[in-house]
Amino acid sequence: MEASFNSQRLRLARSRREMTSQALADAAGISPVTLSRIENKNNQPEPETIEALANALRYPKAFLFGDDLDEVDRDDASFRSLKAMTAKERKRALAAASLAFLVSDKIDEKFGLPEMDVPNLSHERTPESAAETLRAHWGLGDRPVGNMIDLLEAKGVRVYSLAEETVRVDAFSCWRSGIPFIFLNTLKSSEHSRFDAAHELGHLCMHQHGGSGHKSAEPEANAFAASFLMPASAVRSRIGRVRSLGDIQNHKKRWGVSLAALTYHLSKIGVLSEWQARGYFIQMNRDGTRTKEPDPMPFETSHIWRTVFQELWNEKITKAEIARDINIPEDEFETLVFGLAGKRDEREVSIKNSRSKGLSLIVDNERVA
Template structure:
């Protein structure tokens, strides 16, 4: 039977209000409301029109219910500048990610979650140190945040939202942590976003501070996690020019602004120096174009999954077809790592990902 919940999800994914969708398909808003509430059953002609306008396969609207990613269950980094349509589109993308995640979990043994519940910890910097100790990271820089999170059982997806207003968000579902990163951001910003969302997952799993207080805690955690105090102070005991910060930032894979902020918090930069550097960062355009930028991090897990699927001649388009998703939606969720490639020769020994 036609599933009205999926209609609502597809509409939100396309950033359409009920009124805007009604105009798009030439119906009244009341009719659209009745369709989404399940009070009206659309005829085949209407379903064809809906499929065409929303660019979702017709079969998508006949599937079972998809877990809704509710606004209250997701920790959004950016709230003030985000519109309701942008928020709903991002949440809808998260629901589609659940479909792909379940599909993969049925076929592969994936890393089990290894996050620590630190909701009792009131000092974000101490929480960052605790996580580093638990994961045996020491004081060394983290080469890849995505690879690290995936190895600890976090399901990391990308958001191709084409807007700066949706930074990233995270949530828990059935005991599994999820992080969604906006690929519209720079590589340095995405790394900070990933650490920021890790903070929400370990600090705010059971509630706690909300709104601005929660964001400040997550910012402090992310800064401490990516730039450990001992390592930063041993490398940068003194700073004379902004160019010194630009030259040093690559070690920790952060932006110029993020390292300047950290140095100020650690007392390396005085209040006057920090204000001066912030002005210079704005004047040089470093807020929008990071100097000496890093290459974007890629998902190791998704690349392995789709390579393994391809050895069984299961292509990207076939996965999308089985899930009844538009191919571009699937591509957007996995960092563009679903291109069809020649199947590799199987290595000897037990693979790190094993089909169930």
């Protein structure tokens, strides 16, 4: 049976390109009324109209045909900065999830990725105890997390990049058919992105069956992230006394967090007084280290994706072919996988024993970031 035109896919593509109805209609050479009728399933577009819409959106024409794609409802996604985002930015980010689901299904068909191991910790009394329980469950002890993306992927979390051209979209997470997904904005600093990832992990654990929309959800996820990345007992044993902001800067890299995050956490766990912390934040605002991270970490990327693409390359399958196979633009595909479809960073990936089925991945979670 031949696939029919799908207006839901058209709306998703328009959201991804952040085009208004007027802008798309103008670019496709049709009236806004005609576009509205097409999107609302009142009109079946002519072949030449479909061609014009696909060209205007820079999407393969084939994408506009087929079954509905899974969508993430706004209430089911935990956005860190929902109030700061415009409706257009939110729709664009949520549409990215629908494309990621397509990619994930394709990769899952071919590779045996790690099974999900993200427990439901909604019963925990505090976010701090939830973070401690998860660390114990994953066997991390009190040592720093070397690479958050590696750790998440090793526990079955599917991590994708938003690569949105705005600082108002931090990150969001959701569940789909029992699989957790986290989407990170790669415009942020590495330290910020790591905290975002831990924040979303908190939502996945503590608000697994809803509840990420209540008033206390964001503070809870922040407290979880701080405790998960910076276990209080370990931080106190390392940082017994602080004489200057430089002392804090010397320690921040061990935990892979920003200068501001470590300063705030030290005040929460009693290493700094509220007066000291306030003074250090004034100093950060004055010297610009609140917004421009001093001595920044290198950006984290995904070992899984590099391994996957190395295997596909060994089979002479290119990123362009994968994108064509699922009928999405190559640029969308690349942004979803952190740009790893087209380049490798300097870190070594162990791929010698990996195969298309039962992919084996080595994750170094003992490394100090």
